[in-house]
């Protein structure tokens with residue numbers, strides 16, 4: 001007697017070259033010979049191709065350089081400097097410092113990343129924030145989590161030296177995460193006479209690319225970036241030697257876009273379980289756990305699909321794929 005068994009087959013489609021955080025396997029590059037502002041260039045690339053280019057290494061930089069006609073104006077690439085991508089030393093994750101926090105107030109005209117050198121934050125006049133060169137020496141404010149106290153250290157130190165000191169003797173450079181914290185800090189600074197005092201706020205220079213992938217490769221012209229007039233937060237590549245400069249978003253330049261060439265790999269998984277694998281709920285749970293796993297491994301471009309397979313227990317060769325029976329798409 002043959003017993004028919006239905007199993008569900010899980011298909012994972014791995015796509016590569018798309019918008020994953022991993023370096024791309026294959027990209028096509030396009031030089032657009034039209035002058036546009038940075039915002040127009042980004043929209044143009046997203047509409048006609050995938051996005052503005054990300055340059056991962058000198059080979060790609062060289063390739064783009066060799067593709068371009070020798071024009072005097074350069075082209076937009078995807079790199080930009082986000083003036084609001086601040087992190088607290090204590091947490092090291094990105095968060096937005098907006099006008100929504102009445103306890104975090106920027107001094108007039110700040111942050112301005114003057115000369116493209118200001119990536120650390122000091123309290124100015126004891127209340128307002130100002131981005132300052134990380135190598136400048138100021139007194140600093142540590143936070144001690146054991147006795148929830150704020151310690152003003154009256155020694156002039158660079159931001160990193162201050163951070164090391166606070167991490168060694170207390171917890172870290174202080175954060176300002178609430179009104180209470182702010183008022184305790186104001187109290188600690190009162191009467192000290194300090195003009196600038198380091199706090200734990202900092203950011204990474206030129207850390208983002210338009211397509212959200214990451215690349216640490218840079219090829220700046222020796223005199224760049226300089227954030228001339230404090231308005232240059234977007235990168236262009238020039239056609240004299242392929243080096244980069246910072247530009248204002250409203251400057252016009254040609255454009256380098258890319259198209260992701262997607263490759264597809266299919267993984268089949270056969271699951272054996274006591275549970276009823278035809279249950280949509282169970283399928284969804286399995287799919288969710290799998291996507292969680294894959295995301296934690298850095299895989300972002302994939303689809304998960306269920307397929308129903310009929311087989312006979314005592315005759316494994318008689319298998320038949322039936323599409324559509326077990327359906328879950330993630």
Ligand SMILES: *[C@@H]1O[C@H](CO)[C@@H](O)[C@H](O)[C@H]1NC(C)=O
Pocket residue numbers: 144146147149151169170
């Ligand atoms: C908290 O502990 C630190 C480190 O031991 C010390 O320097 C500081 O004076 C203490 N503050 C208070 C208010 O107890």
Ligand SMILES: *[C@@H]1O[C@H](CO)[C@@H](O)[C@H](O)[C@H]1NC(C)=O
Pocket residue numbers: 154155156
């Ligand atoms: C820190 O530097 C400032 C400015 O140069 C100076 O006025 C102050 O006396 C210095 N403070 C200490 C504690 O050395």
Ligand SMILES: *[C@@H]1O[C@H](CO)[C@@H](O)[C@H](O)[C@H]1NC(C)=O
Pocket residue numbers: 148149180181184
């Ligand atoms: C701030 O100070 C108040 C009063 O001294 C204290 O109760 C509170 O725990 C402090 N809050 C923080 C976040 O340090």
Ligand SMILES: *[C@@H]1O[C@H](CO)[C@@H](O)[C@H](O)[C@H]1NC(C)=O
Pocket residue numbers: 019051210211212
């Ligand atoms: C990049 O990431 C940001 C924040 O996570 C998101 O808002 C944006 O849509 C993403 N852009 C692209 C092109 O994926």
